[in-house]
Amino acid sequence: MTHPDDDDELIQELALAGQGIALVKMEGRVFLRFEGVVDEAGLHVPYALVPAQGVLAKPSKWRKLEREARAALIAERANERARRELDEHVRAFVRELAEECEDAGLAPMDFLHTLADLQTSEPAGAIFDRIRQRLGHAVERQREEQHAERTRQSINLAEYPASFDVARRLPRRFIALLGPTNSGKTHKAMEALAKAASGVYLAPLRLLALENYERLLEVERHGKPLAVSLVTGEERRLAEGATHVASTVEMLDTRTAVDVAVIDEIQMLADRDRGAAWTAAVCGAPARTVYLVGAPEARRAIEALAERLECPLEVHVLKRKGPLAMEPGPVRKVKNLRPGDALIAFSRRDVLMWRDMVAEMGHSVATVYGNLSPEVRRAQAQRFRDGSADIVVGTDAIAMGLNMPIQRIVMTASIKFNGVEEEEIPAALARQIAGRAGRYGIHEEGLVAGYDADTHEVMRSLLKEKPVPLNTSGFAVAPTLEHLHRIAAVTGETALAKLLKRFIHNIDVPDGFFYPRITEDQNERAEWLDTLPLTVAEKFTLSLVPVTTRVASLQSAWEHWAMSLAKKKVTRLRTDDYVLHHMTLQEVEDICRLYSAYAWLGYRLPEYFPDVTLAQDMSREASSRVDSMLQDQNASARRRRPRR
Template sequence: MTSNHSAPEHESDDDQLCSELGLPARGIHLVKMEGRVFLRFSGEVRDAGLTVPYELVPAQGVLAKPSKWRKMDRETRLDLLRERSGERAVRELHDGAAAFVRELAGECEDYGLDAMTFLRTLEDLQTSEPAGVVFDRVRQRLEHAVERQREERHAERTKQSINLAEYPASFEVARRLPRKFIALLGPTNSGKTHRAIEALAKAPSGIYLAPLRLLALENYERLQGFTAHGKPLAVSLVTGEERRVVEGATHVASTVEMLDTRTLVDVAVIDEIQMLADRDRGAAWTAAVCGAPARTVYLVGAPEARRAIEALAERLECQLEVHVLKRKGPLSVEATSVRKLKNIRRGDALIAFSRRDVLMWRDMVTEAGLSVATVYGNLSPEVRRAQAQRFRDGAADVVVGTDAIAMGLNMPIQRIVMTSSVKFNGYEEEEIPAALARQIAGRAGRYGIHEEGLVAGFDDETHQVMRALLKEKPAPLNTSGFSVAPTLEHLHRIASVTGETSLAKLLKRFVHNIDVPDGFFYPRITEDQSGRAEWLDSLPLSVAEKFTMSLVPISGKVMSLQNAWEHWAISLSRSKPTRLDPERQPLHHLGLHEVEDTCRLYSAYAWLGYRLPEYFPDIAMAQDLSRQASERVDTLLQDQNAATRRRHSKKFR
């Protein structure tokens, strides 16, 4: 037979060869597919109470590629067929198939699965791959089925272990109390927080819950100005990074995440209640509303939160009293945009939406001859307060800041000037929502200082956008889907029914598998926590330790901070305490951004110190170093302002 024979002649010749060797009668077939010429053995295994037919390729069943097969002469092909189809090859394949059937049947019995669901593949899977590869594929299918079965079982157990409809009942003190909600809703400068704080100060005991450390600190000092029985009110301050605990304190100012749900008080004030809708932190407000252990709970915030508050009050079976307050002074949009730096005036606040833009505008305004106070989110609360105080005292003509000024800083601003109406939302640049525009603009025209507040855009486009946004009615908050974040107790409960120890998997189970009967409460985790969990799972840490480390308030986008966090986690995994060395990085050698990050680093260390004091023991030192860093930031900001003004004065001599 020569290589130029046609395919049908080859096939006819191959059939004759197979018949000559008696292969079809023995259940052996010559097959050409997938670029191979090979032998397939047919047979049947009767074992483990099963009858399993098979069509499999033996280990040495592949004979050649079609091109090479065609070039072989008849005798060569006959010899190769005879060699590869012998009784030994048939017996080895059959014994291997029988052993595999026994193995798989046993495993299927262990897991309560039907073995034939998988073993039918031995006859149905038409492939040139050797039997061993086919067996591995079937094993893989079984593994996936077992994993699916385990996943379904664990999902069901998780669902049975946590029912979010019962979430409010987890707050035992609040659950037993007859609670009354008083909603004080209104725009900025409507006096709602002032009214709530006065009611809090008059109560025998109480707690103020703030969205920011800065607000907690301001109202801590405010409460200290009140008296009870002729003595100053005894007030403690509790934030994630700081504790100023006064023995016998009747009142506490706290960040919302630090709510003590076990200590009964007469009055609780939950500030900025519209934060219920916040993507990352809303769960803390849900917990506060459900768990504040007070007979009277003041819910203070924007009017758009009203329907959400009403829904929560009804669900929690709490009496609700709603007061809608009006702004104490008028707020007007200027006739035209500002357009030029020379039109910036004393008492203005310029708003930008990034640290870089704030510093750029600060320099431009300073070069225009005005002194500037600077406020942005990367600054510590202490620096923000110091900068705001300079503006209040008249040491600064203008304040330039981000929307950080919209919450927690009371300043005598006459006019808000928006340098942009576009903000990065964590994913993309987008126009700010009407609610934020209204909150920022509302900072203009402090009651008792200015007759009215003014708002303008620096450029024409921003001016027109702000005019439209302030006319727009903010969308009301949703009346269901209130965020609930996992607690350590939740994760331990899931772990106990699933045997899972991976934090990433426990968090995913919490989000995807717990029972959410009507969607009124809904499970949420942040992307930061989810990403950190996967990295933490690579370390030998307990679920509790991983959970704590996943919540450290430190930015993973800043490399030095991310490296510090990873170092802390690794040290904890080795049961090795992390100590601070104040001499390691002298502040006077660092630039502004580096000192800001150093301040955040020490604050995060203090946060950890309160939760894992055995491994982060230098809390007092961290707080002291954080204060030093804050002072250094404030000094650098003032020095930069002064240097810019000196350059300006030289230019115009």
């Protein structure tokens, strides 16, 4: 066995200490470390490194070696040739790093000083790789900081309103008409719009855009009907010489000046996913008079926006035209439902379940839920209006855009899935749903009840809650293609996911009055789209297609469209693609949505998705099939009515 002191004697005997060579034991190794200095690229760089062949053995093996064998191994590895090779490797590395640091504007000694400081058994080559990695990270951080700064310089959200040239040049004024459901606020705004020489109505839903389009068509001026166009993401009905437009809010034309604009459901400024469209509408509606119509809790937010935009503001708070009251107690049984009731559930499955239960009691039923196309919702609502349906069973979709002669709202639940978890509905939604009861001019008062005792008491409490005002800052701004092109121009980035990330994290938001927002769906889609050879514009368009990723068939269709576009292939529709009478209700509903999404794409990329008219025809056919199936199911459930 050898003694540790023998190693010190060996180093002295071989005169290695004077040559800057040390024998070291650490990290489970016995190795040689060479010390030296190189003067290269104007730098004086000391080092203490393990040469390529500097690791001699594991300690257990080293202890078993005879003194002569250890001396021979040290002499073999610690020679002049090894010294020169290490010195040359260090020089070459210093030259390489100095050049890269000069290109990046970094100080090379910030990285090279570690060559003399590291206490490790790793060979020099591994140390060089680690320093290269550190430099790479530093360069990437520096690039990110530069790109962040360039992004901040290219987009300043404080200047967001100025990006709407026409609105900025017009002498605009705001008129806020605020009140609960059934206060006549939308009617008052639409009357002003109909009297104006030109104007635009901006709706939260295709259904509302369609209803008010038809409402404007009934207006006569100088003995002629008003020339009105309908513009939604999925449909265009363009009238020659149109003076008025009914549009979904996302489809606002910011370049054509009009006399009056009506922005409906203004409280949606606070909506998590779509609030940015209302911010854009308030900032960019190119009208001399802009009506802001919605719930009273939007007042402070409207006042803040008007002040920021330097637009004079009138606020009119309207009261409900008929009283709204809670029933003394819950409904408790289906047999206690009566004609004129609207039964509210919060999922398609529950709506259809309650529909069957109500129909089995002998009532005719209209059915309304979010998955239905606007055409089907209108047809179902019309049955309730004309009395061919006694009771309407629906989701909170009836809370916005469907005017029906409901006498009593009956809530089957007060818990709703918010996209993340089940939670109690907010008081604002409870008020909006309840407000649909007691249509002015038809019923003397509106009534509200819970189906069970717990829901009844929750609704009573929610309707007593004081509305929470909307925030007066942090108004959402969604990225436009122009924003993304600006960021791409200053950063060289072409990946949509990274451009969106830069928009969210790097643009300048000096006082937070306007704030960047994107949806989770858009971000997830962007990452997948970045795997395809598409332009930024194409990826951006595809990321916004209004089709849910939660339905496998729709997600599959969307992916197919994206991959076809990447290959520059034209995607056509065939009338024999789907046989509607062989499908379930859910499948036909999804087909409606698929055709609508195709039409949406077709308006934006007509060269590759040319069958817009066919898509709209097939969507209408599928909608008709859905309506027919709902009627058949309603009739079937009524036939199952138990005998008494």
